[in-house]
Amino acid sequence: MTRFVAYISMSLDGRIADADGGTSWLADHGGGEEGDRGYAAFHGAADAVVMGRRTHDGLREAGPWPWRGVPAYVITSRMLDPKREMILPVLPDFPGLGRQLRRQDYGTVWVVGGGQTLGAALQAGMLDELRLFVLPVVLGAGVPLFSMEGLPRPAVLSGHRLWPGGVVELLHSFDAGPQAKP
Template identity: 40%
Template sequence: MIARPDGGVDWLEQGAPPPEAFGFTEFYSQVETILMGRGTYDVVRRMGDWPYAGKPVRVVTSRELPDAPPGVEAHSGDLPALVAELRQRGLGRIWVEGGGQLLRGLLAIGALDRLEMAVLPIILGEGIRLFPAGTPETRLALRQSRTVGDALHLIYEPA
């Protein structure tokens, strides 16, 4: 699970290593575009200040984004076209920030180059799955693994 049934991620603040323990600052400095689903966008907006100022963000949604922060655009069209457009504009180092549905779509079109994740020592039981039903079977090759406190940091690439 990546979130509680209501999308909440409060459990991340209860004993999870800080993002920098996973090398987040270096990773984020290389990100050219952030891609997220509407559910993730709504959760991040409820958390307070917009954490992605200065980075272009595309939100895959069929609904408008009232009062969106600067640099945030909605995208309701074709996912392969969006990925091609971002790559053509030189914004191809895309970070998919949450969104199992979005990950499923990117896997289906072969647009996921790397899967980086942390396995944290908490079992939510119920909630939003990282890979929802309908995600295509995908073989991965482990490129890196390391422990960070009680967590695992894993990096995979398509095999």
């Protein structure tokens, strides 16, 4: 059974990047004595990845591709170089992509990206679980966790954990299927 999961950090004021789109503020809360807060295990468990074009481009510029041998579906309407790794460009049709990936029966699909990608995935029923790390910093401006229009999606808090340095992990589950519009 395919499960769509996001693993992401945000500031106390709900920002996943600063006003310039940067994430250098995350380095101040890198895990310390407790290591990576489960990141390596989560990363290694992804059977496929879905991301937006900006996230793809940023990862390409940052260094070696982090998901060797894992299909990466990049939401884009522009050309990209799919010859490298297992990068699969797909048009921005989240409901259609969700159905396709469920038919392919991936175990864990990691939804990676910014507020637009996460918001569209949530609205399309492509977000079953959110592992959210709230860092003790206020940015004041920047990229919100979700950028979306339409009806809200109910979430259930299914777990939590306090990490060193004041980082709080919240595990939320979302109801099945896309939110119906009236």
